[in-house]
Amino acid sequence: MKGTYLGEFEEVVLLAVAIRAGDAYGAAVVNEIEQQMGRSVNLGAVHSALNRLQEKGLVSSEMGGMTAERGGRRKRLYKVTAYGQRALEEIRQLRNQMWDAIPKTAWS
Amino acid sequence: MPSPTPPRFATYLLHWFLAAHRAEELEGDLDELFQQRVREVGLRKARWRYIRDVVSLMRPSLIKRQTVLDFPGPTHTAMFRNYFKIAWRNLLRSPGLSTINIVGLSIGLAAVMFILLFVQDEVSYDRFHAHGDRLYRVVLNGTSPEGNEIANGATGLPQGPAFAAGMPEVTAFCRVKGYEMLVRQNQDVEYHQVMYVDTSFFDLFSFKLLAGNPRTLLNDPGSVVITDDMARTYFGTTDVLNKLLAIDAGGNFENYRITGVVKTPPTNSSLRFDLLRPFVASLSPDQKAWAQSDWSEGFLNTFLLLKPDMPTADLQTTEQKMATIFEKYAGQQLAQLRQEQGAFRVAHQLQPFLSMHLDDRYELSNGLERGSSSVYSYVLSGIAGLILLLAGINFINLTLARSLRRTKEIGIRKVTGSTRQQLIGQFVGETFLLTLLAFVPALILVYVLLPQFSTLANKALTIQYLLTPQTVGLFAALIVLVTALAGFYPARVLSGFNPAKVLYGRSGLVRSYSTGKPLLVLQFVIAITLLIGTAVLHGQFRYIQTANVGYERADRVRMYIPWGRERQGELLKQALQNRPGIEAVARKSGGHRAGTYYIRNKAVKSGNEWVDDQYLHFVNIPILKGRGLRANSPADSQSNILVNETFAKRFLPTNQSAIGQVVQRQDEGGVRHDLTVVGVVRDYQYRSLRDKPEPVLFQLGRAEQMNQLYVRLNPTQMQAGLQTIEQAYRQIIPFQPFSYHFMEDDRLNDYADDARWKELMTDAALLAILIAGLGLFGMVTLTVEQRTKEIGVRKVLGASVLEINRMLSGSFLKLVLVAFLIAVPIGWYASRQWLDTFVYRMDLSGWLFISVGLSVLFFALLTVSFQSIKAALMNPVKSLRSE
Numbered sequence: 004m005k006g007t008y009l010g011e012f013e014e015v016v017l018l019a020v021a022i023r024a025g026d027a028y029g030a031a032v033v034n035e036i037e038q039q040m041g042r043s044v045n046l047g048a049v050h051s052a053l054n055r056l057q058e059k060g061l062v063s064s065e066m067g068g069m070t071a072e073r074g075g076r077r078k079r080l081y082k083v084t085a086y087g088q089r090a091l092e093e094i095r096q097l098r099n100q101m102w103d104a105i106p107k108t109a110w111s
Numbered sequence: 112m113p114s115p116t117p118p119r120f121a122t123y124l125l126h127w128f129l130a131a132h133r134a135e136e137l138e139g140d141l142d143e144l145f146q147q148r149v150r151e152v153g154l155r156k157a158r159w160r161y162i163r164d165v166v167s168l169m170r171p172s173l174i175k176r177q178t179v180l181d182f183p184g185p186t187h188t189a190m191f192r193n194y195f196k197i198a199w200r201n202l203l204r205s206p207g208l209s210t211i212n213i214v215g216l217s218i219g220l221a222a223v224m225f226i227l228l229f230v231q232d233e234v235s236y237d238r239f240h241a242h243g244d245r246l247y248r249v250v251l252n253g254t255s256p257e258g259n260e261i262a263n264g265a266t267g268l269p270q271g272p273a274f275a276a277g278m279p280e281v282t283a284f285c286r287v288k289g290y291e292m293l294v295r296q297n298q299d300v301e302y303h304q305v306m307y308v309d310t311s312f313f314d315l316f317s318f319k320l321l322a323g324n325p326r327t328l329l330n331d332p333g334s335v336v337i338t339d340d341m342a343r344t345y346f347g348t349t350d351v352l353n354k355l356l357a358i359d360a361g362g363n364f365e366n367y368r369i370t371g372v373v374k375t376p377p378t379n380s381s382l383r384f385d386l387l388r389p390f391v392a393s394l395s396p397d398q399k400a401w402a403q404s405d406w407s408e409g410f411l412n413t414f415l416l417l418k419p420d421m422p423t424a425d426l427q428t429t430e431q432k433m434a435t436i437f438e439k440y441a442g443q444q445l446a447q448l449r450q451e452q453g454a455f456r457v458a459h460q461l462q463p464f465l466s467m468h469l470d471d472r473y474e475l476s477n478g479l480e481r482g483s484s485s486v487y488s489y490v491l492s493g494i495a496g497l498i499l500l501l502a503g504i505n506f507i508n509l510t511l512a513r514s515l516r517r518t519k520e521i522g523i524r525k526v527t528g529s530t531r532q533q534l535i536g537q538f539v540g541e542t543f544l545l546t547l548l549a550f551v552p553a554l555i556l557v558y559v560l561l562p563q564f565s566t567l568a569n570k571a572l573t574i575q576y577l578l579t580p581q582t583v584g585l586f587a588a589l590i591v592l593v594t595a596l597a598g599f600y601p602a603r604v605l606s607g608f609n610p611a612k613v614l615y616g617r618s619g620l621v622r623s624y625s626t627g628k629p630l631l632v633l634q635f636v637i638a639i640t641l642l643i644g645t646a647v648l649h650g651q652f653r654y655i656q657t658a659n660v661g662y663e664r665a666d667r668v669r670m671y672i673p674w675g676r677e678r679q680g681e682l683l684k685q686a687l688q689n690r691p692g693i694e695a696v697a698r699k700s701g702g703h704r705a706g707t708y709y710i711r712n713k714a715v716k717s718g719n720e721w722v723d724d725q726y727l728h729f730v731n732i733p734i735l736k737g738r739g740l741r742a743n744s745p746a747d748s749q750s751n752i753l754v755n756e757t758f759a760k761r762f763l764p765t766n767q768s769a770i771g772q773v774v775q776r777q778d779e780g781g782v783r784h785d786l787t788v789v790g791v792v793r794d795y796q797y798r799s800l801r802d803k804p805e806p807v808l809f810q811l812g813r814a815e816q817m818n819q820l821y822v823r824l825n826p827t828q829m830q831a832g833l834q835t836i837e838q839a840y841r842q843i844i845p846f847q848p849f850s851y852h853f854m855e856d857d858r859l860n861d862y863a864d865d866a867r868w869k870e871l872m873t874d875a876a877l878l879a880i881l882i883a884g885l886g887l888f889g890m891v892t893l894t895v896e897q898r899t900k901e902i903g904v905r906k907v908l909g910a911s912v913l914e915i916n917r918m919l920s921g922s923f924l925k926l927v928l929v930a931f932l933i934a935v936p937i938g939w940y941a942s943r944q945w946l947d948t949f950v951y952r953m954d955l956s957g958w959l960f961i962s963v964g965l966s967v968l969f970f971a972l973l974t975v976s977f978q979s980i981k982a983a984l985m986n987p988v989k990s991l992r993s994e
Binding site for chain 1: 136170
């Protein structure tokens, strides 16, 4: 079924949208990821990931108001939906669960 | 300080590929990141990153235009999609019945398509001439002294020039006559159609001239115009002007100069030729002298080109003028003929060139392609219509009978607000889809079977005919018509269901489908009638083949001695006598000749055969009274004749012996010669079996009057005999194609048209019974399906397989029986009508009908049993378990 699987990059983008809550648009997401991960990402990759997330219903978007910077062009503002939130929580829970299951002896 | 700008070409690129609705935000993002990077990493790197980002944005998900979201599609497509889905599911739910429907419809459609092609070809004849609507053929019409209709398409020499000179509305005239003539190249000879035409030919007819001057190319009597196909065959090129071509001129080949090349006439042209020759070259000097003023002979076609824009009313005035001119030039001749033969009326008429092909009143002869009759088109259309009707009935029957399953669907649709119009639309639409589906196999069928049909219809139909806009339009109309016929009735019935009833009750409570039975009967009536027709056709043909025609035909072959070589024919006859494998040889004139004779100054018409002293003995026609003709008696070869019984009965006084009676013949100079009857021969079938025996008169012919050579072969040495003949023929008559015909085949050739009808009818009847059988099969399948439980209960209660089988088959076989009883009188009447056109005909016995009836019944039983036995053998445990 569509939407059940979340790729790694999609997860990163979704988290970035959540971090920039209220002001998450393409360039902001790019900045956020670059800052957090310390590597450069392409705008195209981010936008296509946002597109996919929206198709899966994990984020919603609407056009923002006029802005002074960027030549007066409007921004498309993304927001994590409830479903998106649940998906993130599930991923986190799954990770924690798996971390907890690692026996203490595994690292030595 | 002006802010730094990103690379302009990248921005252009962005605008070029980006969907309009995304441009603003993306450009905004790009711009923001660029400005930010200029500050952080410098202009050069920022510009570089900008380009990379633009390239990375070129992905389908971002390029995609957003039309769907901005303008959502019309909402009612949802319903259409639902209709399609339901139609498709219904089709798949019972694949067997759907196949029957589609196969039946395909066959019906294919039949109609064939007939459309046929009719289209018929009406397309001669349509390509630029002045076609102004062209007319001069024909003769009148009443004979006996009160019979005279209708003759042939005219003589003077009509054309006289009418053109005497009537201002005639722009031009052209006389046309054609023969098969031999063309020689090196040692090979072949027959080709040569047409002698007046120099005005290209003014009247729009045959495309590829080379030569249309004004002058036929002026020289030694000129010839050939078709491009001929040019390629004989010279390998179409650049043949002024080359020479050798054509047979009656005994020797003469070279003619090629003055023009014309495109080969299309197959739907009444004027078809390989070579054109000047008309004047066809007239021998003496013929020119007497025929120039003879209005009574008819041996060519006269065409007139009238002035443009003549109202049809003026044609009558023109015909009256023609009558005046006729009276002026031929009045004396007519008066004399009336005196001799009794009062008759005859007048020239104008036959429109465009309707010539389908006008069967006036024969198309003297070089014109044989005409057709619109009757053929009507009969064929009728047959195709019947086959389509059968397929349509199948469709209606199966749709309605199956619809009992769909009552719930209809009920729900109505309850949820569907109007009756919408339901009708849905069901008619389903029919339309099915018809479209059936159209594909029909087209394939037509494509594959077109060559066979062409042969059957004696036409050169090609697949190109299928692609003309006209045909495509006709086919589209056909689809609409079939949809309307087959779809509307079931749609009306289905949409009329009362939702309360069908949803409340179980499906069994819905009234059962009752119209099916009469329709099934109708189908079988049609099929059985066609079968009876077929049986009668076959019976009559067997009769013709075996009928006693009054002379012997077995083991006898006939050869045509070419024009101008009749004397060599005599040598050939002598050479063949007493050779091994050859039993007897004889000679006779060819064709069916007829002449006018005078008995006590009264003119009579009689067949006229020139024979040698052997011929009558050769075919075993006995001499009943008097004696035969002897070759060595001068009186016999000059003035003694034999007549047949009919001649004697009809023309000679009955109170005295026929022997010694005098019959007079008039020569071209008007002098009469006495002929004395010395014997009477038994009647034999002179022409076709459609006619009564006709009066025939036999004379000893001179060698040049007899162009047929007959040989009786020894049946045990058939091959050797034929080889002997061919060797002798090649030796004595060189440069001539050799061919022979068995006399038994000749008789069948006389009925070639009827033979084609026989095959067409057979095919049509088989198709009809096949489609009717499919329908029956479908109906039985449905009945069995609906009565599965009932059959199960009956079996549990002790019914035997035979009883159940009888119960299921009985009702259907009864229908076939009823159909048979209705079809017999129809078939009998129609057969009677057709057989009445033959004087010699088979007896229409009851056995024929009974055998047709029995075979149809057997066929129906087979069809029905297939399903009913299967049902009767089914284990009741299975059929009763599911609920």
